[in-house]
Amino acid sequence: MLQFRSLIVDKQDEDVEAAVQTMEEAKLPEGDLLIRVAYSSINYKDALALEPDGRIVSRYPLIPGIDAAGVVEKSSERRLPPGTKVIVTGHGFGVSQHGGYSEYARIPAEWAVPLPKGLTTREAMALGTAGLTAAMSIQKLEDGGVKPGSGPVVVTGASGGVGTLAVSMLAGLGYEVEAVSGKPEAAELLRELGAARILAREELLPAEQRPLDKQRWAGAVDCVGGAMLTNVLSRIQYGGTAACCGLTGGSELTGSVFPFILRGVQLCGIDSVWAPQELRTRLWKRMAGDLKPRGLERLIREVELNDVAEAAQALIAGRSEGRKVVRIAAAGGQ
Incomplete structure (x- = not known):
């Protein structure tokens, strides 16, 4: 019987424990x-899965990890035969079903996207759900008519996982990017990724909130939500588009409808968990091409399976920089 290493999180009363344990193939879900x-x-989300009050995990014990990239070992799906390299993100992976912090995972075929040419499995995980979310946000801006020559585009929460990737992707497409961050130490990295200007978080959180402010940005990728999003919307140019993909600043959206009815601003919500397979496949191909971030290697911080819990705590505490890639296979693999 196939046995392998997995990081398993379990909850007893109010305590959550995570440990690398031996897992058997028979205990994996059907797929x-x-x-x-x-x-x-x-x-x-992975970091929250290891917290007692994270409210992400729907059942215990569970193997977390909402992203995975690897090679198909067994298959009942003709289009994905053994030997096919695939990417898995979203759906219930790592939340309601065993996820990617394991040497083996079993999933429904419709959850898998073939690894496109131009990406290694390591690079795919440097992108992961964060990259897919950034790519979906940029697609919404493009669909809304925001082009590189339309005017500057702002990225809030720019030093986070989605934010750094969005900055690099947008800059690579030729957009003039203004990056908003509450971490002054991240300014150098953001400039390396292509940001034309770095804005302090406080600049977008004024003491007095105006329903409409001076028009500044053609588009926005907002990873923060709350008051930050309200103020961004008040400064979007006429006919501009904002993509909302985060809520670290709060889930409440207060303010005025003026940006929508007086300037024709579009606000688009981004959900990468249940995105259609056709869209996922198309955007992964773009992330291997025109959306592949410049300086992707610069963002990668590789850790081992045994180091996940510590790295997750650093992320929760705001001490994390770049994209944490977890090496699962003994030799990694490409």
Whole structure:
């Protein structure tokens, strides 16, 4: 019987414990594909899965990890035969079903996207759910008519996982990017990724909130929400588009409808968890091409499976920089 290493989180009373344990194939959920995982990543959701009050995990015990990239070992799906390299993100992976912090994972075939040419499994996990979210946000801006020559685009929460990738992707497409961050130490990295200007978080959180402010940005990728999003919307140019993909600043949206009815601003919500497979496949191909971030290697911080809990705590505490890629397979793999 196949046995392998997995990081398993369990909850007893109010305490959550996470430990690398031996897992058996028979204990994996039903599915069309058995994947030998090469790499995973650490996202905010993953960090919450290891917290007692994270409110992400729907059942225990669970193998967390909402992202995985690896090679199909067994398959009942003709289009994804053994040997196919695949990416897995979203759905219930790592939340309601065993996820990517394991040497093997079993999933329904419709959850897998073939690894496109131009990306290694390691690079795919440097992107992961964060990259897919950034790519979906940029697609919404493009669909709304925001082009590189339309005017500057602002990225809030720019030093986070989605934010850094969005800055680099947008800059690579030729957009003039203004990056908002509450971490002064992240300014150098953001400039390296292509940000034309760095704005302090306080600049977008004025004491007095105006329903409409001076028009400044053609578009926005907002990873923060709350008051930050309200103030961003008040400064979007006529006919501009904002993509909202985060809520670290709060889930409340207060303010005025003026940006929408007086300037024709569009606000688009981004959900990468249940995104259609066709969209996922198309955007992963773009992330191997025109959306592949410049300086992607600069963002990668590689950790081992045993280091996930410590790295997740650093992310929760705001002490994390770049994209944490978790090496799962003994030799990694490409």
